[in-house]
Amino acid sequence: MIRDEEATPFYKQLRNKILEEIESGKLKHGDKLPSERELAEQFQISRMTARHTLSILEREGVVERRVGAGTFINQRKIEMDFVTFNSFTKNMLSKGLIPSTQILSIRKMEAHAHLAQKLKLPSGEVMTAIKRLRLVNETPISIEESFLPEKLCPRLDEIITENDSLYEILEREYGIVLVMAKEYMQVTVSDESESKLLKIRSESPCILQESVAFDKNEKEIEFSSSLTRSDIVKFYSELKLK
CATH class of the missing domain: 1.10.10.10 (Winged helix-like DNA-binding domain superfamily/Winged helix DNA-binding domain)
Incomplete structure:
Protein backbone atom coordinates (compact mmCIF):
# COMPACT_ATOMS: atom_id res chain seq x y z
CA MET A 1 0.00 0.00 0.00
CA ASN A 74 12.41 -3.07 -20.50
CA GLN A 75 15.84 -4.63 -20.55
CA ARG A 76 18.07 -3.17 -17.85
CA LYS A 77 20.34 -0.52 -19.33
CA ILE A 78 24.02 -1.24 -19.86
CA GLU A 79 26.30 1.37 -18.29
CA MET A 80 29.13 2.75 -20.42
CA ASP A 81 31.44 5.21 -18.74
CA PHE A 82 33.65 8.14 -19.66
CA VAL A 83 35.92 7.51 -16.68
CA THR A 84 38.19 4.78 -18.07
CA PHE A 85 39.55 4.31 -21.58
CA ASN A 86 39.04 0.70 -22.59
CA SER A 87 38.18 -1.31 -25.65
CA PHE A 88 34.53 -2.28 -26.10
CA THR A 89 35.41 -5.94 -25.44
CA LYS A 90 37.21 -5.25 -22.16
CA ASN A 91 34.51 -2.81 -21.05
CA MET A 92 31.70 -5.34 -21.48
CA LEU A 93 33.65 -8.28 -20.01
CA SER A 94 34.38 -6.20 -16.90
CA LYS A 95 30.61 -5.94 -16.35
CA GLY A 96 30.07 -9.69 -16.67
CA LEU A 97 28.46 -9.30 -20.10
CA ILE A 98 29.19 -11.27 -23.27
CA PRO A 99 30.37 -8.99 -26.11
CA SER A 100 30.54 -9.99 -29.75
CA THR A 101 31.22 -8.25 -33.02
CA GLN A 102 30.15 -8.59 -36.63
CA ILE A 103 32.37 -6.97 -39.25
CA LEU A 104 30.07 -5.21 -41.70
CA SER A 105 32.74 -3.88 -44.07
CA ILE A 106 36.46 -3.18 -44.42
CA ARG A 107 37.59 -0.74 -47.09
CA LYS A 108 40.40 1.54 -48.18
CA MET A 109 39.55 5.20 -48.68
CA GLU A 110 41.08 8.64 -48.92
CA ALA A 111 40.77 10.90 -45.89
CA HIS A 112 38.14 13.59 -46.44
CA ALA A 113 38.54 17.04 -44.89
CA HIS A 114 36.74 16.26 -41.59
CA LEU A 115 38.70 13.04 -41.03
CA ALA A 116 42.01 14.65 -41.99
CA GLN A 117 41.38 17.51 -39.58
CA LYS A 118 40.55 15.14 -36.70
CA LEU A 119 43.70 13.04 -37.17
CA LYS A 120 45.92 15.93 -38.32
CA LEU A 121 46.63 14.29 -41.67
CA PRO A 122 46.80 15.68 -45.20
CA SER A 123 43.57 15.34 -47.18
CA GLY A 124 43.72 12.30 -49.41
CA GLU A 125 45.77 10.19 -46.97
CA VAL A 126 44.98 6.50 -47.50
CA MET A 127 42.91 5.14 -44.62
CA THR A 128 41.59 1.76 -43.52
CA ALA A 129 37.92 1.97 -42.50
CA ILE A 130 36.40 -0.86 -40.45
CA LYS A 131 32.64 -0.85 -39.86
CA ARG A 132 31.37 -3.19 -37.13
CA LEU A 133 28.15 -4.11 -35.39
CA ARG A 134 28.58 -4.41 -31.61
CA LEU A 135 26.43 -6.87 -29.67
CA VAL A 136 26.02 -7.62 -25.97
CA ASN A 137 24.49 -10.95 -24.98
CA GLU A 138 23.55 -11.31 -28.67
CA THR A 139 21.60 -8.01 -28.68
CA PRO A 140 22.88 -5.36 -31.13
CA ILE A 141 23.69 -2.13 -29.29
CA SER A 142 25.82 -0.02 -31.62
CA ILE A 143 27.27 0.46 -35.09
CA GLU A 144 30.88 1.61 -35.02
CA GLU A 145 33.22 2.69 -37.80
CA SER A 146 36.95 3.11 -37.12
CA PHE A 147 39.38 4.98 -39.39
CA LEU A 148 43.16 4.49 -39.19
CA PRO A 149 46.02 5.66 -41.46
CA GLU A 150 47.00 2.72 -43.65
CA LYS A 151 50.70 3.59 -43.32
CA LEU A 152 50.55 2.99 -39.54
CA CYS A 153 48.87 -0.41 -39.79
CA PRO A 154 49.44 -1.98 -43.22
CA ARG A 155 47.44 -5.13 -44.00
CA LEU A 156 45.13 -4.51 -41.03
CA ASP A 157 42.22 -5.48 -43.25
CA GLU A 158 43.83 -8.91 -43.74
CA ILE A 159 44.59 -9.46 -40.06
CA ILE A 160 41.50 -8.40 -38.13
CA THR A 161 38.69 -10.88 -37.53
CA GLU A 162 35.33 -10.61 -35.78
CA ASN A 163 36.76 -12.10 -32.58
CA ASP A 164 39.62 -9.59 -32.34
CA SER A 165 39.91 -6.45 -30.27
CA LEU A 166 41.18 -3.70 -32.59
CA TYR A 167 43.26 -2.12 -29.81
CA GLU A 168 44.90 -5.45 -28.97
CA ILE A 169 45.82 -5.94 -32.64
CA LEU A 170 47.33 -2.46 -32.82
CA GLU A 171 49.50 -3.24 -29.80
CA ARG A 172 50.43 -6.80 -30.77
CA GLU A 173 51.02 -6.34 -34.51
CA TYR A 174 52.14 -2.72 -34.77
CA GLY A 175 53.41 -1.74 -31.32
CA ILE A 176 50.79 1.01 -31.08
CA VAL A 177 49.43 1.48 -27.55
CA LEU A 178 46.41 3.76 -27.25
CA VAL A 179 46.26 5.47 -23.87
CA MET A 180 43.57 8.16 -24.08
CA ALA A 181 40.71 9.46 -26.18
CA LYS A 182 38.62 12.58 -26.66
CA GLU A 183 34.91 11.89 -27.06
CA TYR A 184 32.08 14.02 -28.38
CA MET A 185 28.42 13.06 -28.03
CA GLN A 186 25.12 14.24 -29.41
CA VAL A 187 21.56 12.98 -29.72
CA THR A 188 20.34 11.82 -33.11
CA VAL A 189 17.89 9.35 -34.67
CA SER A 190 18.54 6.16 -36.63
CA ASP A 191 17.91 5.94 -40.35
CA GLU A 192 16.25 2.94 -42.02
CA SER A 193 19.42 0.88 -42.63
CA GLU A 194 20.82 1.59 -39.15
CA SER A 195 17.50 0.67 -37.57
CA LYS A 196 17.48 -2.66 -39.38
CA LEU A 197 20.97 -3.51 -38.09
CA LEU A 198 20.15 -2.43 -34.53
CA LYS A 199 16.71 -4.07 -34.61
CA ILE A 200 14.88 -0.90 -33.62
CA ARG A 201 12.20 1.24 -35.24
CA SER A 202 13.30 3.77 -37.85
CA GLU A 203 14.05 7.22 -36.39
CA SER A 204 14.58 5.80 -32.91
CA PRO A 205 16.58 8.08 -30.56
CA CYS A 206 20.26 7.16 -30.46
CA ILE A 207 23.56 8.56 -29.20
CA LEU A 208 26.11 9.56 -31.82
CA GLN A 209 29.70 9.52 -30.56
CA GLU A 210 32.83 10.74 -32.29
CA SER A 211 36.16 9.80 -30.74
CA VAL A 212 39.83 10.45 -31.40
CA ALA A 213 42.24 8.01 -29.74
CA PHE A 214 45.86 8.95 -28.94
CA ASP A 215 49.04 6.96 -28.30
CA LYS A 216 51.51 7.60 -25.45
CA ASN A 217 53.18 10.33 -27.52
CA GLU A 218 49.85 12.18 -27.80
CA LYS A 219 49.68 11.40 -31.52
CA GLU A 220 46.23 10.99 -33.08
CA ILE A 221 45.87 7.37 -34.23
CA GLU A 222 42.21 6.45 -34.65
CA PHE A 223 39.02 8.34 -35.41
CA SER A 224 35.80 6.47 -34.72
CA SER A 225 32.13 7.21 -35.10
CA SER A 226 29.48 5.11 -33.38
CA LEU A 227 25.71 5.09 -33.21
CA THR A 228 24.42 3.60 -29.93
CA ARG A 229 20.90 2.61 -28.91
CA SER A 230 19.62 4.88 -26.15
CA ASP A 231 16.93 2.43 -25.03
CA ILE A 232 19.36 -0.11 -23.56
CA VAL A 233 22.57 1.87 -23.02
CA LYS A 234 23.28 4.75 -20.66
CA PHE A 235 26.45 6.76 -20.19
CA TYR A 236 27.96 8.16 -17.03
CA SER A 237 30.97 10.18 -15.97
CA GLU A 238 32.62 11.41 -12.80
CA LEU A 239 33.20 15.12 -12.32
CA LYS A 240 35.33 16.82 -9.70
CA LEU A 241 35.36 20.47 -8.71
CA LYS A 242 38.70 22.15 -9.16
Whole structure:
Protein backbone atom coordinates (compact mmCIF):
# COMPACT_ATOMS: atom_id res chain seq x y z
CA MET A 1 0.00 0.00 0.00
CA ILE A 2 1.13 3.57 -0.71
CA ARG A 3 1.49 5.46 2.56
CA ASP A 4 -0.63 8.59 2.85
CA GLU A 5 1.35 9.97 5.79
CA GLU A 6 4.64 10.11 3.88
CA ALA A 7 5.79 13.45 2.47
CA THR A 8 6.77 11.76 -0.82
CA PRO A 9 4.04 12.10 -3.49
CA PHE A 10 2.10 8.92 -4.31
CA TYR A 11 3.44 8.67 -7.87
CA LYS A 12 7.04 8.79 -6.58
CA GLN A 13 6.31 6.12 -3.99
CA LEU A 14 4.86 3.84 -6.66
CA ARG A 15 7.75 4.55 -9.04
CA ASN A 16 10.29 3.74 -6.30
CA LYS A 17 8.47 0.53 -5.41
CA ILE A 18 8.52 -0.68 -9.02
CA LEU A 19 12.22 0.20 -9.33
CA GLU A 20 12.97 -1.69 -6.09
CA GLU A 21 11.22 -4.79 -7.43
CA ILE A 22 13.26 -4.57 -10.65
CA GLU A 23 16.49 -4.15 -8.65
CA SER A 24 15.67 -7.14 -6.43
CA GLY A 25 14.86 -9.34 -9.43
CA LYS A 26 11.20 -9.73 -8.55
CA LEU A 27 10.36 -7.96 -11.81
CA LYS A 28 12.41 -8.99 -14.85
CA HIS A 29 12.85 -7.95 -18.45
CA GLY A 30 9.67 -8.74 -20.38
CA ASP A 31 7.41 -8.99 -17.32
CA LYS A 32 4.01 -7.33 -17.71
CA LEU A 33 2.97 -4.77 -15.10
CA PRO A 34 -0.60 -4.56 -13.77
CA SER A 35 -2.92 -2.20 -15.64
CA GLU A 36 -3.58 1.35 -14.43
CA ARG A 37 -6.85 0.17 -12.88
CA GLU A 38 -5.17 -2.78 -11.16
CA LEU A 39 -2.36 -0.58 -9.81
CA ALA A 40 -4.91 1.94 -8.53
CA GLU A 41 -6.85 -0.80 -6.71
CA GLN A 42 -3.75 -2.56 -5.38
CA PHE A 43 -2.13 0.57 -3.95
CA GLN A 44 -5.33 2.53 -3.22
CA ILE A 45 -4.42 5.46 -5.42
CA SER A 46 -6.23 7.17 -8.30
CA ARG A 47 -5.95 5.88 -11.86
CA MET A 48 -4.54 9.28 -12.82
CA THR A 49 -1.66 8.77 -10.36
CA ALA A 50 -1.04 5.25 -11.70
CA ARG A 51 -1.05 6.59 -15.29
CA HIS A 52 1.36 9.40 -14.35
CA THR A 53 3.75 6.90 -12.74
CA LEU A 54 3.79 4.65 -15.80
CA SER A 55 4.38 7.66 -18.06
CA ILE A 56 7.40 8.67 -15.99
CA LEU A 57 8.82 5.14 -16.09
CA GLU A 58 8.29 5.07 -19.85
CA ARG A 59 10.16 8.36 -20.31
CA GLU A 60 13.00 6.97 -18.18
CA GLY A 61 13.19 3.89 -20.41
CA VAL A 62 12.28 1.52 -17.58
CA VAL A 63 9.07 0.26 -19.19
CA GLU A 64 7.54 0.01 -22.66
CA ARG A 65 3.85 0.69 -23.14
CA ARG A 66 2.32 -1.27 -26.02
CA VAL A 67 -1.08 -0.23 -27.33
CA GLY A 68 -3.63 -2.95 -26.68
CA ALA A 69 -1.11 -5.17 -24.88
CA GLY A 70 -0.07 -3.40 -21.69
CA THR A 71 3.09 -2.16 -19.98
CA PHE A 72 6.25 -4.29 -19.94
CA ILE A 73 9.61 -4.09 -18.16
CA ASN A 74 12.41 -3.07 -20.50
CA GLN A 75 15.84 -4.63 -20.55
CA ARG A 76 18.07 -3.17 -17.85
CA LYS A 77 20.34 -0.52 -19.33
CA ILE A 78 24.02 -1.24 -19.86
CA GLU A 79 26.30 1.37 -18.29
CA MET A 80 29.13 2.75 -20.42
CA ASP A 81 31.44 5.21 -18.74
CA PHE A 82 33.65 8.14 -19.66
CA VAL A 83 35.92 7.51 -16.68
CA THR A 84 38.19 4.78 -18.07
CA PHE A 85 39.55 4.31 -21.58
CA ASN A 86 39.04 0.70 -22.59
CA SER A 87 38.18 -1.31 -25.65
CA PHE A 88 34.53 -2.28 -26.10
CA THR A 89 35.41 -5.94 -25.44
CA LYS A 90 37.21 -5.25 -22.16
CA ASN A 91 34.51 -2.81 -21.05
CA MET A 92 31.70 -5.34 -21.48
CA LEU A 93 33.65 -8.28 -20.01
CA SER A 94 34.38 -6.20 -16.90
CA LYS A 95 30.61 -5.94 -16.35
CA GLY A 96 30.07 -9.69 -16.67
CA LEU A 97 28.46 -9.30 -20.10
CA ILE A 98 29.19 -11.27 -23.27
CA PRO A 99 30.37 -8.99 -26.11
CA SER A 100 30.54 -9.99 -29.75
CA THR A 101 31.22 -8.25 -33.02
CA GLN A 102 30.15 -8.59 -36.63
CA ILE A 103 32.37 -6.97 -39.25
CA LEU A 104 30.07 -5.21 -41.70
CA SER A 105 32.74 -3.88 -44.07
CA ILE A 106 36.46 -3.18 -44.42
CA ARG A 107 37.59 -0.74 -47.09
CA LYS A 108 40.40 1.54 -48.18
CA MET A 109 39.55 5.20 -48.68
CA GLU A 110 41.08 8.64 -48.92
CA ALA A 111 40.77 10.90 -45.89
CA HIS A 112 38.14 13.59 -46.44
CA ALA A 113 38.54 17.04 -44.89
CA HIS A 114 36.74 16.26 -41.59
CA LEU A 115 38.70 13.04 -41.03
CA ALA A 116 42.01 14.65 -41.99
CA GLN A 117 41.38 17.51 -39.58
CA LYS A 118 40.55 15.14 -36.70
CA LEU A 119 43.70 13.04 -37.17
CA LYS A 120 45.92 15.93 -38.32
CA LEU A 121 46.63 14.29 -41.67
CA PRO A 122 46.80 15.68 -45.20
CA SER A 123 43.57 15.34 -47.18
CA GLY A 124 43.72 12.30 -49.41
CA GLU A 125 45.77 10.19 -46.97
CA VAL A 126 44.98 6.50 -47.50
CA MET A 127 42.91 5.14 -44.62
CA THR A 128 41.59 1.76 -43.52
CA ALA A 129 37.92 1.97 -42.50
CA ILE A 130 36.40 -0.86 -40.45
CA LYS A 131 32.64 -0.85 -39.86
CA ARG A 132 31.37 -3.19 -37.13
CA LEU A 133 28.15 -4.11 -35.39
CA ARG A 134 28.58 -4.41 -31.61
CA LEU A 135 26.43 -6.87 -29.67
CA VAL A 136 26.02 -7.62 -25.97
CA ASN A 137 24.49 -10.95 -24.98
CA GLU A 138 23.55 -11.31 -28.67
CA THR A 139 21.60 -8.01 -28.68
CA PRO A 140 22.88 -5.36 -31.13
CA ILE A 141 23.69 -2.13 -29.29
CA SER A 142 25.82 -0.02 -31.62
CA ILE A 143 27.27 0.46 -35.09
CA GLU A 144 30.88 1.61 -35.02
CA GLU A 145 33.22 2.69 -37.80
CA SER A 146 36.95 3.11 -37.12
CA PHE A 147 39.38 4.98 -39.39
CA LEU A 148 43.16 4.49 -39.19
CA PRO A 149 46.02 5.66 -41.46
CA GLU A 150 47.00 2.72 -43.65
CA LYS A 151 50.70 3.59 -43.32
CA LEU A 152 50.55 2.99 -39.54
CA CYS A 153 48.87 -0.41 -39.79
CA PRO A 154 49.44 -1.98 -43.22
CA ARG A 155 47.44 -5.13 -44.00
CA LEU A 156 45.13 -4.51 -41.03
CA ASP A 157 42.22 -5.48 -43.25
CA GLU A 158 43.83 -8.91 -43.74
CA ILE A 159 44.59 -9.46 -40.06
CA ILE A 160 41.50 -8.40 -38.13
CA THR A 161 38.69 -10.88 -37.53
CA GLU A 162 35.33 -10.61 -35.78
CA ASN A 163 36.76 -12.10 -32.58
CA ASP A 164 39.62 -9.59 -32.34
CA SER A 165 39.91 -6.45 -30.27
CA LEU A 166 41.18 -3.70 -32.59
CA TYR A 167 43.26 -2.12 -29.81
CA GLU A 168 44.90 -5.45 -28.97
CA ILE A 169 45.82 -5.94 -32.64
CA LEU A 170 47.33 -2.46 -32.82
CA GLU A 171 49.50 -3.24 -29.80
CA ARG A 172 50.43 -6.80 -30.77
CA GLU A 173 51.02 -6.34 -34.51
CA TYR A 174 52.14 -2.72 -34.77
CA GLY A 175 53.41 -1.74 -31.32
CA ILE A 176 50.79 1.01 -31.08
CA VAL A 177 49.43 1.48 -27.55
CA LEU A 178 46.41 3.76 -27.25
CA VAL A 179 46.26 5.47 -23.87
CA MET A 180 43.57 8.16 -24.08
CA ALA A 181 40.71 9.46 -26.18
CA LYS A 182 38.62 12.58 -26.66
CA GLU A 183 34.91 11.89 -27.06
CA TYR A 184 32.08 14.02 -28.38
CA MET A 185 28.42 13.06 -28.03
CA GLN A 186 25.12 14.24 -29.41
CA VAL A 187 21.56 12.98 -29.72
CA THR A 188 20.34 11.82 -33.11
CA VAL A 189 17.89 9.35 -34.67
CA SER A 190 18.54 6.16 -36.63
CA ASP A 191 17.91 5.94 -40.35
CA GLU A 192 16.25 2.94 -42.02
CA SER A 193 19.42 0.88 -42.63
CA GLU A 194 20.82 1.59 -39.15
CA SER A 195 17.50 0.67 -37.57
CA LYS A 196 17.48 -2.66 -39.38
CA LEU A 197 20.97 -3.51 -38.09
CA LEU A 198 20.15 -2.43 -34.53
CA LYS A 199 16.71 -4.07 -34.61
CA ILE A 200 14.88 -0.90 -33.62
CA ARG A 201 12.20 1.24 -35.24
CA SER A 202 13.30 3.77 -37.85
CA GLU A 203 14.05 7.22 -36.39
CA SER A 204 14.58 5.80 -32.91
CA PRO A 205 16.58 8.08 -30.56
CA CYS A 206 20.26 7.16 -30.46
CA ILE A 207 23.56 8.56 -29.20
CA LEU A 208 26.11 9.56 -31.82
CA GLN A 209 29.70 9.52 -30.56
CA GLU A 210 32.83 10.74 -32.29
CA SER A 211 36.16 9.80 -30.74
CA VAL A 212 39.83 10.45 -31.40
CA ALA A 213 42.24 8.01 -29.74
CA PHE A 214 45.86 8.95 -28.94
CA ASP A 215 49.04 6.96 -28.30
CA LYS A 216 51.51 7.60 -25.45
CA ASN A 217 53.18 10.33 -27.52
CA GLU A 218 49.85 12.18 -27.80
CA LYS A 219 49.68 11.40 -31.52
CA GLU A 220 46.23 10.99 -33.08
CA ILE A 221 45.87 7.37 -34.23
CA GLU A 222 42.21 6.45 -34.65
CA PHE A 223 39.02 8.34 -35.41
CA SER A 224 35.80 6.47 -34.72
CA SER A 225 32.13 7.21 -35.10
CA SER A 226 29.48 5.11 -33.38
CA LEU A 227 25.71 5.09 -33.21
CA THR A 228 24.42 3.60 -29.93
CA ARG A 229 20.90 2.61 -28.91
CA SER A 230 19.62 4.88 -26.15
CA ASP A 231 16.93 2.43 -25.03
CA ILE A 232 19.36 -0.11 -23.56
CA VAL A 233 22.57 1.87 -23.02
CA LYS A 234 23.28 4.75 -20.66
CA PHE A 235 26.45 6.76 -20.19
CA TYR A 236 27.96 8.16 -17.03
CA SER A 237 30.97 10.18 -15.97
CA GLU A 238 32.62 11.41 -12.80
CA LEU A 239 33.20 15.12 -12.32
CA LYS A 240 35.33 16.82 -9.70
CA LEU A 241 35.36 20.47 -8.71
CA LYS A 242 38.70 22.15 -9.16
